[in-house]
Amino acid sequence: MTSPASAAPRALLSDFQPATFLERGATVPFTSPLLQQAxxxxxxxxxxxxxMRNPSGGxxxxxxxxxxxxxxxxxxxxxxxxxxxxxETGAISPLEIRRAAxxxxxxxxxxQAAKGAAIAAIEAEEREWRGGYATLLxxxxxxxxxxxxxxxxxxxxxxELINLAPALLAPIAPRLGLAPEVLAQTLEELAAVLARIGGTADRPTQTGRDLAAVERMLAEVKALAEEDPRADPDSARAILDVGRMTAALAADALARARAEATRPQALLMAWAEDRVATKARLTRAEWLLDGWAVLVSxxxxxxxMAPGSRRHVLPELHLLLPILPREVTGATVQPLAAPNHARKVARGSEWLAEVAEADVIARNERALARTVA
Structure with missing residues (x-):
C-alpha cells in the first residue's frame, strides 16, 4: 500500500477530458453511491x-x-x-479490475445474484480461455x-494444453526466433486476452456480449426519447451521442482484434516485440466499453420498475457516462454531464436519507451481476 507521505495530492478539476484511456482509468464496480463509477x-x-465525481455533490x-x-x-x-x-493484485486495467471484483x-x-453471476463468469472465462488457446495453437x-x-x-x-504446447511448437520456434518455452508462455498470455474477444462475430464472448448490450440499450433510449415527450432531451441526446461513438469504435476495435487473432504467427511476434502496444490494440474494445455495464444494468x-422509471433514470445515466479520451475523439468535445447537486436532508429526516441510500446500494448490488461478468 502506498504510504500517505508519498501519495499524490488531492485535486478538484472543473473539467476532465483525459488524453488517453490510461489517464481516464478503469471503472471499479463499487456499490456505495458516492463511489459509483469511480x-x-x-x-x-x-x-x-x-x-470520481466531486464527493461534495458539486x-x-x-x-x-x-x-x-x-x-x-x-x-x-x-x-x-x-x-x-x-x-493485493495491483489490478489497473478493466479486465484486471473485473477479475478482482x-x-x-x-x-x-x-x-446472491452477483455471487451466481461471478461464479458463472469464472467458469465461462475458463472455458473461453481453453477454447481460445486451443484455437490459437x-x-x-x-x-x-x-x-x-x-x-x-x-x-x-x-x-494439459499448457503441457502440450512446447513440444508442438518446437518446429516453429526457430523461424520465429523464440525458444519453445517462451513461445508457449507468449501463447498463454495472448489466450488470456483473446478469451474475452472470441474468434468470430457469430460466436461472441464477453466483450461481444457487452457491445450488444450497449447497442440494445441505445436503441431503447432512442425509442423512449421519440415516444415520451417528458423524457429529458439533453440527457437522451448525450447518452446517444457518446454511446453511438463508443459502440462504433468498439465494434471496429473488436473486428480488428479478431482479424489479428487469425494471424497467430504475426501476433506472437508482435507480442514478443512490443507487448504493451499489442495488448493495447487487442483490448481497445474492452477499454471503450468500460463503465457501460453499469449503465445497461x-x-x-x-x-x-413502475412505468416512467426509465424516463427518470435518464439524468443519472447522463451523469455516469464514461468519458471518451481525446485519443479516440480528437478535438471532439463531449456533451457535458448533468448537474450533480448536493443532496439536502432536512433536520430530523436523516433516517430518510439512510433508507434512500440503502435502496441505492441494493440497486447497485444488482448491477454487479452484469459488471462482474
Whole structure:
C-alpha cells in the first residue's frame, strides 16, 4: 500500500477530458453511491489514483490518492474487500479490475445474484480461455503445415494444453526466433486476452456480449426519447451521442482484434516485440466499453420498475457516462454531464436519507451481476 507521505495530492478539476484511456482509468464496480463509477489509474511516479465525481455533490471531478478512497465516505463491506483485492493484485486495467471484483462477488459479498453471476463468469472465462488457446495453437500449427489438432482436441484442462504446447511448437520456434518455452508462455498470455474477444462475430464472448448490450440499450433510449415527450432531451441526446461513438469504435476495435487473432504467427511476434502496444490494440474494445455495464444494468433495472422509471433514470445515466479520451475523439468535445447537486436532508429526516441510500446500494448490488461478468 502506498504510504500517505508519498501519495499524490488531492485535486478538484472543473473539467476532465483525459488524453488517453490510461489517464481516464478503469471503472471499479463499487456499490456505495458516492463511489459509483469511480476509476483507478496510475498517476505520476506510478502511484495509483482515484478519479470520481466531486464527493461534495458539486460540479467537477475529484482526483486523489487511491489509498484513501474507502475513507472518503461510509462504504460497504463489498467495496472494502474490492479495494483490498485491487491492492493485493495491483489490478489497473478493466479486465484486471473485473477479475478482482469477480473474486469478491464469488465469495458472496455483493448479494446472491452477483455471487451466481461471478461464479458463472469464472467458469465461462475458463472455458473461453481453453477454447481460445486451443484455437490459437491449432491455427498456428495448421498454417505452418504441422499436425497436432487431434492431440489438442484431446486436452480437457488448461494444464494439459499448457503441457502440450512446447513440444508442438518446437518446429516453429526457430523461424520465429523464440525458444519453445517462451513461445508457449507468449501463447498463454495472448489466450488470456483473446478469451474475452472470441474468434468470430457469430460466436461472441464477453466483450461481444457487452457491445450488444450497449447497442440494445441505445436503441431503447432512442425509442423512449421519440415516444415520451417528458423524457429529458439533453440527457437522451448525450447518452446517444457518446454511446453511438463508443459502440462504433468498439465494434471496429473488436473486428480488428479478431482479424489479428487469425494471424497467430504475426501476433506472437508482435507480442514478443512490443507487448504493451499489442495488448493495447487487442483490448481497445474492452477499454471503450468500460463503465457501460453499469449503465445497461441501471437501465434494465428501471425497466423492471413502475412505468416512467426509465424516463427518470435518464439524468443519472447522463451523469455516469464514461468519458471518451481525446485519443479516440480528437478535438471532439463531449456533451457535458448533468448537474450533480448536493443532496439536502432536512433536520430530523436523516433516517430518510439512510433508507434512500440503502435502496441505492441494493440497486447497485444488482448491477454487479452484469459488471462482474
Amino acid at each position: 476509476r483507478v489509474r496510475l498517476g505520476i511516479g506510478g502511484l495509483r489514483e482515484v478519479v 460540479p467537477g471531478w475529484y482526483v486523489g490518492p487511491w489509498e484513501g478512497v474507502v475513507e472518503i465516505a461510509r462504504v460497504t463491506v463489498h467495496d472494502r474487500l474490492v479495494f483490498k483485492r485491487i491492492e 469477480r473474486a469478491v462477488s464469488a465469495e458472496g459479498y455483493g448479494g 491449432a491455427t498456428l500449427l495448421g498454417q505452418a503445415g504441422l499436425a497436432g489438432s487431434d492431440t489438442i482436441a484431446k486436452a480437457h484442462s488448461r494444464q 441501471l437501465w434494465d433495472w428501471a425497466g423492471d
